[in-house]
Amino acid sequence: MAIKQITVFLENRAGRLLEITQLLADNKIDLRALNIAETTDYGLLRIIADDTEKALTVLKENGAIATTTDVLAVAVPNVSGGLNTLLRVLANANVDVSYMYSIFGHADENAYMILQLAEADEVVALLQKNDIIVATEEKLGIN
Amino acid sequence: MAERYYQKDMECASREEMVALQNERLVAQVKHVWDNVPYYRKKMEEKGVTPDDIKGIEDLHKLPFLTKDDLREAYPYGLLAKPLADCVRIQSTSGTTGKRVVAFYTQHDVDLWEDCCARAIVAAGGTNEDVCQVAYGYGLFTGGPGMNGGSHKVGCLTLPMSSGNTDRQLQFMTDLGATIICCTPSYAEYLAESIHERGLRDQIKLKAGIFGAEAWSEEMRHDIEAQLGLKAYDIYGLTETSGPGVAFECSEQTGMHINEDHFIAEIIDPDTLEVLPEGSQGELVFTSITKEAFPLLRYRTKDITVLSREKCSCGRTLVKMHKPMGRSDDMLIVKGVNVFPSQIEAVLLENGYPANYQIVVDRVNHSDTIEVLVEMTPEIFSDSLGHITEMEKELVSALKAMLGIYAKVRLVEPKSIARSEGKAVRVIDKRKI
Numbered sequence: 001m002a003i004k005q006i007t008v009f010l011e012n013r014a015g016r017l018l019e020i021t022q023l024l025a026d027n028k029i030d031l032r033a034l035n036i037a038e039t040t041d042y043g044l045l046r047i048i049a050d051d052t053e054k055a056l057t058v059l060k061e062n063g064a065i066a067t068t069t070d071v072l073a074v075a076v077p078n079v080s081g082g083l084n085t086l087l088r089v090l091a092n093a094n095v096d097v098s099y100m101y102s103i104f105g106h107a108d109e110n111a112y113m114i115l116q117l118a119e120a121d122e123v124v125a126l127l128q129k130n131d132i133i134v135a136t137e138e139k140l141g142i143n
Numbered sequence: 144m145a146e147r148y149y150q151k152d153m154e155c156a157s158r159e160e161m162v163a164l165q166n167e168r169l170v171a172q173v174k175h176v177w178d179n180v181p182y183y184r185k186k187m188e189e190k191g192v193t194p195d196d197i198k199g200i201e202d203l204h205k206l207p208f209l210t211k212d213d214l215r216e217a218y219p220y221g222l223l224a225k226p227l228a229d230c231v232r233i234q235s236t237s238g239t240t241g242k243r244v245v246a247f248y249t250q251h252d253v254d255l256w257e258d259c260c261a262r263a264i265v266a267a268g269g270t271n272e273d274v275c276q277v278a279y280g281y282g283l284f285t286g287g288p289g290m291n292g293g294s295h296k297v298g299c300l301t302l303p304m305s306s307g308n309t310d311r312q313l314q315f316m317t318d319l320g321a322t323i324i325c326c327t328p329s330y331a332e333y334l335a336e337s338i339h340e341r342g343l344r345d346q347i348k349l350k351a352g353i354f355g356a357e358a359w360s361e362e363m364r365h366d367i368e369a370q371l372g373l374k375a376y377d378i379y380g381l382t383e384t385s386g387p388g389v390a391f392e393c394s395e396q397t398g399m400h401i402n403e404d405h406f407i408a409e410i411i412d413p414d415t416l417e418v419l420p421e422g423s424q425g426e427l428v429f430t431s432i433t434k435e436a437f438p439l440l441r442y443r444t445k446d447i448t449v450l451s452r453e454k455c456s457c458g459r460t461l462v463k464m465h466k467p468m469g470r471s472d473d474m475l476i477v478k479g480v481n482v483f484p485s486q487i488e489a490v491l492l493e494n495g496y497p498a499n500y501q502i503v504v505d506r507v508n509h510s511d512t513i514e515v516l517v518e519m520t521p522e523i524f525s526d527s528l529g530h531i532t533e534m535e536k537e538l539v540s541a542l543k544a545m546l547g548i549y550a551k552v553r554l555v556e557p558k559s560i561a562r563s564e565g566k567a568v569r570v571i572d573k574r575k576i
């Protein structure tokens with residue numbers, strides 16, 4: 001159920017993010033989600049692209065440092081408190097979430113969150129047992 | 144096994160004997176250059192010194208310094224102290240940073256130089272039972288000819304391989320059972336890799352390696368020793384002073400014994416040019432007291448090191464020089480501390496970073512700052528900010544341990560470090576801009 005996220009090393013300098021997103025756009029790569037974690041000197045750009053392999057190739061060919069990580073895309077009902085249900089299930093099971101961010105737009109009536117956590121397989125089973133949808137790459141339109 | 148020496152009377156002489164010998168040889172050498180080298184005589188006259196002022200090594204400081212610039216200016220014959228008819232050989236520097244330096248040798252000079260190299264080979268355990276593979280370049284470069292001559296003197300079966308052609312090196316090494324290898328440390332690493340790739344490890348009989356002519360770290364030593372199953376000895380020399388064998392390492396591996404019966408070593412402050420007390424770190428200066436054709440008085444090597452007269456377990460009484468920490472040209476003074484790019488490079492390599500870096504020194508609020516830019520690589524990159532921050536912290540502590548001061552580390556993208564004419568700019572000192 002895991003989907004591939006690409007992490008790119010980003011030097012903190014004006015216009016560097018634009019260079020990366022422009023490069024992806026020029027190669028007709030669409031982004032499903034984007035997040036930046038940063039320190040004072042550099043950042044980690046995390047993206048979900050519609051074509052992971054192509055995005056990775058394009059980035060590396062252009063001298064960027066990039067790596068892939070398995071993450072989960074989890075449905076959150078588009079209602080007030082929708083996220084709490086998910087977080088409560090994870091907290092009760094003592095699951096440690098490294099980071100999370102949201103996916104652009106909606107594949108259905110739900111919003112989707114990207115989650116990075118250890119022991120993803122067990123967590124997928126736990127979520128499904130609690131009727132929480134874990135989206136596949138197809139559902140999100142990822143090749 | 145008892146320690147063996149090539150010339151025990153010199154290598155183990157008492158300090159009194161050695162000083163007496165140096166006094167006598169220095170006085171004669173000063174007179175020799177005064178009488179035979181107008182370039183030198185002029186320099187001495189400019190400083191108001193005559194041979195009568197030099198009664199022994201305590202007067203050495205009165206003599207003018209000689210630098211590489213002098214050697215270039217006097218090229219080719221300006222420092223020659225013997226008629227060409229008495230000279231039998233030249234050797235030369237690579238000339239990569241300007242005009243070549245050519246050094247001349249009489250037969251006697253060659254003989255003494257080869258003695259120095261023989262001392263190094265014996266200190267590394269060499270005897271006439273050994274097969275010594277000399278994989279330094281032969282030709283104008285001093286490495287091959289020097290070690291070749293030393294190997295002959297010891298009575299080793301000498302394999303005059305010269306550098307390169309790794310397949311042939313390995314064939315002779317295995318077929319003839321080489322027990323000693325002489326080459327640059329980087330070539331030793333390359334040979335070790337090739338031996339591993341070809342699965343030849345169990346056919347290698349090497350017990351000692353004598354490596355010099357370039358800077359190398361303790362880590363590289365351990366690496367080469369482990370991979371080739373030998374003991375790795377350092378050797379030091381300069382074309383200007385003769386070649387390899389000016390100083391050599393013994394089994395203690397804690398510095399190189401300087402052949403003081405041929406070379407007087409001094410440590411000076413590269414800025415004030417004052418002679419520094421024993422044990423100080425500074426620029427190494429050599430005076431060759433036995434060279435006939437190309438004697439150098441107070442030649443500034445630009446190498447920064449420390450001399451030590453601590454008793455050595457090998458029994459040699461010759462003063463030891465620490466492996467050079469860097470070049471005085473490259474030395475930075477940050478917060479009053481001497482910093483060499485080579486030290487930073489060593490720390491980066493030890494910690495798995497590429498040697499592509501840039502040092503930015505600045506002065507903020509009257510206080511020096513030093514920042515090391517390091518290029519991120521795919522090998523060290525990961526999705527975890529915590530992991531990268533942790534690695535950064537480890538690098539900062541390793542730098543602090545090496546330099547004694549805090550240096551900020553900044554991770555940058557690959558190929559972002561400015562290059563000029565293909566060569567990376569290693570140091571940007573904004574205090575001077």
Ligand SMILES: [Zn+2]
Nearest residue numbers: 393455457459
């Ligand atoms: Zn010793």
